[in-house]
Amino acid sequence: MRSLRRLFRQFVKALRGTPEARVEFLPQWTILIIALSIIGVGILAFSVWQRGVIERQEQERLKALVHILDANIAQNLEASSQTLDNLRADFPQWRTVEDRYRARKRMEALAAAIPGIRTIFALDRFGNVIATNRKELEHQNFVYREYFQTPRDKKIDQLYLSRPFRTITGIYSMNVTKPVFDANGNFDGIVSATLDPDFFKTQLHSVLLTEDMWSSIAHGEGIIFLTLPDRPELSGKNIDVPGSFFTRHRESGLKTSVMTGTVFVTGEERMMAQQSVFPVFSAIDRPMAVAVSRDLPAIYAAWSRNTGVLAVVYALLVLLSSSLLLFYQCRQMRHLADRRRMEKLVRIREHDLSAILNAIPSMVGYWDKRLHNRFGNHAYSDWFGITPEQMKGRHIKEVIGERLFEMNRPYIEAAMRGELQTFEREIPLPDGSDIRYSLASYIPDWDGEKVIGFYVLVTDITEVKKAQIAAAAANLAKSQFLANMSHEIRTPMNAIIGLSELLNRTQLDARQSDYIRKIVGASKGLLNILNDILDYSKIEGGYVELESIEFRMQSVLNGVRDMFSLTAEQKGLRFVVDVDGDIPSVLVGDPLRLGQVLNNLVGNAIKFTERGGVHLHARCKDRNDQTATIEFSVSDTGIGISPEEQKKLFQSFSQADSSTTRRYGGTGLGLAISRRLVQLMESDIELVSNTGQGSLFRFTVRFPLAEGIKTVEAPTGRTLQGRHVLIVEDNEINRQILDELLCDMGLFVDTATNGLEAIALVEESGKRYEAVFMDLRMPLMDGLEATRRLRKEHTADRLPVIAITATANEEERQECLDAGMNAVVMKPFDMAEIRSILERVLHAESFSESGESEAHPDIELSGFHLDRALQRLGGNRKALVSLLHLFAEQYAGASDTMRRLSEPGRQNELTEFVHTLKGVAGNLAATDLFEAASKLEALIKAGQEYDISELDATLRHALAEVAALSK
DSSP: OHHHHHHHHHHHHHHHHOHHHHHHHHHHHHHHHHHHHHHHHHHHHHHHHHHHHHHHHHHHHHHHHHHHHHHHHHHHHHHHHHHHHHHHHTGGGGGSHHHHHHHHHHHHHHHHHSTTEEEEEEEETTSBEEEESOGGGTTOBOTTSHHHHHHHHHOOSSBEEOOOEEOTTSOEEOEEEEEEEOTTSOEEEEEEEEEOHHHHHHHHHTTOOSTTOEEEEEETTSBEEEEETTOGGGTTOBOOSTTSHHHHHHHHTOSEEEEEEEOTTTOOEEEEEEEEEOOSSSOBSSOEEEEEEEEHHHHTHHHHHHHHHHHHHHHHHHHHHHHHHHHHHHHHHHHHHHHHHHHHHHHHHHHHHHHHHHHSSSEEEEEETTSBEEEEOHHHHHHTTSOHHHHTTOBHHHHHOHHHHHHHHHHHHHHHTTOOEEEEEEEEOTTSSOEEEEEEEEEEEEETTEEEEEEEEEEEOHHHHHHHHHHHHHHHHHHHHHHHHHHHHHHHHHHHHHHHHHHHTSOOOHHHHHHHHHHHHHHHHHHHHHHHHHHHHHHHTTOOOOOOEEEEHHHHHHHHHHHHHHHHHHTTOEEEEEEOTTSOSEEEEOHHHHHHHHHHHHHHHHHTOSSSEEEEEEEEEEEOSSEEEEEEEEEEOSSOOOHHHHTTTTSTTOOSOHHHHHHHOOOSOHHHHHHHHHHHTTOOOEEEEOTTSOEEEEEEEEEEBOHHHHHOOOSSSOOSTTOEEEEEOSOHHHHHHHHHHHHHTTOEEEEESSHHHHHHHHHHHTTOOSEEEEESSOSSSOHHHHHHHHHTTSOTTTSOEEEEESOOOHHHHHHHHHTTOOEEEESSOOHHHHHHHHHHHTTOOOOOOTTOOOOOOSOOOTTOOHHHHHHHTTTOHHHHHHHHHHHHHHTTTHHHHHHHHTSTTOHHHHHHHHHHHHHHHHHTTOHHHHHHHHHHHHHHHHTOOOOSHHHHHHHHHHHHHHHHHHO
């Protein structure tokens, strides 16, 4: 302690002579005092809270004990009341000596049977004992007793509790009494029971759990009856005095109360629970009062010890913390001189650094985490027309102004998150005389893992920017020149292509036809390049405006699929168009420009991919009553693009590198045009790629909903529109017909030509397909086997499979259902039947578009019901003509094929051929051909003799009719 006092005196002396120490150390003592005060208050609050918990626990325990006394004594009083009621009925019979003898025996039995009753007796209206269980009370007169006088005077039929008194046998007790009335309602005597003090002592003793506990019973007027531990001097004391526990309980009006205070008769400090005791059912003139109490010092003894320990611990804490802070500050005093020397060196270095920064032309500054300036060189402050001293300490908004602050807010917030920011800004001079261009960098200042501010470096790039603007103007002039050249070249190029196609229709030999075909191909390639240049020049010149018309997203995506599916197939690539079902079918926008962007991205993906596949995915990111936000992404497994090459990928006349142009060709305008078009749609193209890892191009466009989509919604559930289905059919005509029908219903359709291809598409697509149309007879794997394999992974509910067949017999239908198919569609296709089956298996609601076109063909063919075929195609005459031409092309050599298949041993092949022909004929409504094919198929399957001549003649006639249509 002596050394501690000496150290304290030295510290105080040093503190008086060092202003810096006072500034630094006094707050530390203030903090320590505040902390110790908080801890002290916390300890005090905890102590008070703990005392309250102990008090509440003890109150609950005393209350529970007094409830036990109440329950036992109340039941005893009720039993006594019922016993007296029973005795009153026999009261008139006890007038004779014989009756009194029987009454005594009965009363002896009752007194022995009921605990708590010592004596039972009956008095006539003069107070004479006429019956009792105790012989010594016979012939006695108790007219002077309170328990006789009170019922006699009040004349109320209820139970009466007398004040405690000493009986003639020397027992201190109380009586319970009930009056007896004659037939006229006049007082005729009483029946009474003297309570047994020993029984009540037992009850009081049962609740004494600790040595300091008391329990007692008092009369309702405040006279003590019994007390445990036994205090004879208290018996008979009247405690109904102001301030006593009894009086406070009575005045509270509560049946049960718990209080603390001074005991009136002993002067002790106690906690007492009291309860007024009434019989369970009977009325009584005055209740008993039971009480259980504990000594207050005993209740809080453990709390007092704990509080003392906490006080000692707190005192030690105060001493220890004060000593530690004193030692710490003494050590700091020794370092203070060293710090002053270091600060002097820092000031010298800051002066040198400031001189250097003020000499450079760039603007340099520093802003802390509260965005207050801590430094700015002369170039920085001069820009805002103030001195560095005026800038220091001011908020950035005050210095640069509200407008510029809001423009730079995103960069400031990003820098404070630890992200380096570099951007260009066009800034007018403060006097408005000129526009300057600046390149700004916001560099985060890290302190460990926290950003405590950021540095600003601003360079004037006005001259560089002006040079860039001049270069851009020159580039625009170049684009306009190229556009003019493209227009000039287009006219002769169109003549070359047109004349070449006309020449190709003349009689040429094979070599000449090959030359013409190559001329047309090369000319079209050149025309595509010219179109790219023209598009780019229009965009550069600001002449492109997007249309805003209603269009079907399905049509745009189907167009992309149709354009590139053959190219992908020729390269051996998978090309998947994946469309989410929640995309609205009709939107408002520019379908031509959207298709142009998608065609360019998909075309590039296929061009630069040698193995694997290309995936076009469209999904609805957000939708409300007015708009739908659609995200388009094109991914491939191609050559990929390095980060360095990505920086110049979207520039005009640019590709990833020069070797790309040499190997793959192209002008390098496609992506630049696509990006400009997407920007006109208020979006931008994102690119995720790396060398050798493929590429992902993605952009998002918000389309307004068409009026029909905004106002017509399915009441519950989903319609067929937007669902994904797969057609598995080896015959191209049947496949195209079903494709047209399903697309007209608003579905997204993919196709496969056999079961193996279908299984691969389902597995690759995940959960995209919601139904599969499966032809039964196909090469490599038929529809039944394909369905069985699909059912191993997909339940009938998860992926419905709908059979396609031209056979209407029940045996084949059952075979389809046994294989796991959900339904059967018959050839020729019926649009209403297909819609009904789809709505059933997909749990979709009926939804038909108004204004559906009627089938009014303006062509007629013998043997055809073209009105039926056109109706199946939703009135699409162009599709019907295309299908008829395809039919003529595919079955031009069918007669020779049938003759070859008629040879022995090829019966199964002939059956398959005729079955397929029957389905095609049915879909095209070639009724004569359908009937002939059905007849021949039935004969072959029945094992009967058959002749192909009838079917051959009918087929030749149908082909001739279609050929005449072409002419």
